[in-house]
Amino acid sequence: MPSSTHAGPHESTARAPSVKVPPHPQWPTLSPGEKDALKDRIRALLAAQNAVLVAHYYTDADLQALAEETGGYVADSLEMARFGTESDAETLVVCGVRFMGETAKILNPEKRVLMPDLGATCSLDEGCPADAFRAFCDAHPDHTVVVYANTSAQVKARSDWVVTSSIALPVVEHLASEGKKILWAPDKHLGHYVERVTGADMLLWDGACVVHEEFKSFALERVRKLHPDAAVLVHPESPDEVVDQADVVGSTTQLIKAVAEMPNPEFIVATDAGIFWKMHQLAPGKKLIPAPTAGEGATCESCAHCPWMAMNALQNLERVLQTWDQEIQIDAEVRERAVMPIQRMLDFARERGIGAKPR
Missing domain, CATH: 3.40.50.10800 (NadA-like)
Structure with missing residues (x-):
């Protein structure tokens, strides 16, 4: 329910509903040849439709790589919003979660905005x-x-x-x-x-x-002792006791920048594991350690990867470019x-x- 951090919860007739976390989708495994052929078909569809691919750092590595290879963009939600307004493409294909697609449509009402799956919420x-x-x-x-x-x-x-x-x-x-x-x-x-x-x-x-709330402070303390030279990077959607252990607290972009610029050889990262692709790309010599979601009270509903972000895949990206049936309307x-x-x-x-x- 709505609450205050001051004198205790403010009374309200409104109560936020509990959120049902979906299982992570199980996509068929593709051989290297099948994946290359699928990417080629997507490239052709993007070009034919004057469409550009915009992917969030938390999506699958194949989608992030394809966005960059085809003149699209990989970014946090602020830069995704800006990129959409600057692009000359007639169609924006947003690989992320629904609020990102909605933001793109709000800022670009004249453009078609597609998503691989409109059910990818947050x-x-x-x-x-x-x-x-x-x-x-x-x-x-x-x-x-x-x-x-x-x-x-x-x-x-x-x-x-x-x-x-x-x-x-x-x-x-x-x-x-x-x-x-x-x-x-x-x-x-x-x-x-x-x-x-x-x-x-x-x-x-x-x-x-559901991703960031699962990081556990006691387990993080143990990992820090095992890796004393590692810097701890934490997204501020995490609980206070996790944030308090951070060397850097920041957005996805700020955490990526820290990996690229800080001298530490190792980093313990408390955010969605999808971010590791860009971190490895910009700092290939650094060791990245996922912050633990195990510990007291752990349920690991997400296991450090958003199940809604996981609804984005090469397979349904191709499908939406063929059907246009997952279009954002506002x-x-x-x-x-x-x-x-x-x-x-x-x-x-x-x-x-x-x-x-x-x-």
Whole structure:
């Protein structure tokens, strides 16, 4: 349910639903020849349809590699949004989760936006229903509403600002300097991290990422002892006791940059394991160690890889380019309201020079 980190939970008639985590999809194993042939067919379809592939760091390595090979882009959600607006392609094919495809469509209403599977959602998105969120906002009209990008178009439409993890701190620092009180949704761990760093007055929605919430502090302590020269990299969607052990806390882009630039020979990485492809690409001599999801209370529903991200594969990428049946559609009125807080974020990032790209 919606909650505050100050005097305890604020009463609300809205309760966020529990999120059912899907099993990881089992894609057929392809021989090297079959995979090469499939990639060639996808390349031809992209070229024929003036389409460009935009993939998130958490998707399968084959998709990330194919995006770069075909003139597309691999990035975090902030840079994915920017790339879509800068591309001349008529069709954007977004390999990621649904809120990323929706953001691309909100910013590019004239373009076709496809996804390999529209069912690829997000635990944060699903745990923040629009009706309940609107009621929470209405109960606190004196707060500036800041929502994480991992939310639906309807939730964004009720917000004043949309932020990604790479820009959350400077935006909230800016708002706090103006004396604003913040209503934050949906990730409570990221929200609490931002609150601790900025000192802002924040109300937090009670949501969490099923991947990052599984990292275990006691198990991480043991791994650190086994690898004393390793730097610990943590995404701020992780619990406080994991964040507190980090040498670097940051967005996916910031963590990749740390691997490439820091002198450490080893890194313990507490985020989705899909990020390892780009890290290995930019720092091939570094050893990457997944932060443990085992430990007290572990269920390992995700095992450090988002099951919704895993719904993106070469097979259904080819299929959607053939059928166009997984197209993002946004209600015009919702889009008109949602584009304003997203554009506010992009303008702020441009003005402040935020968003270095670790290509």
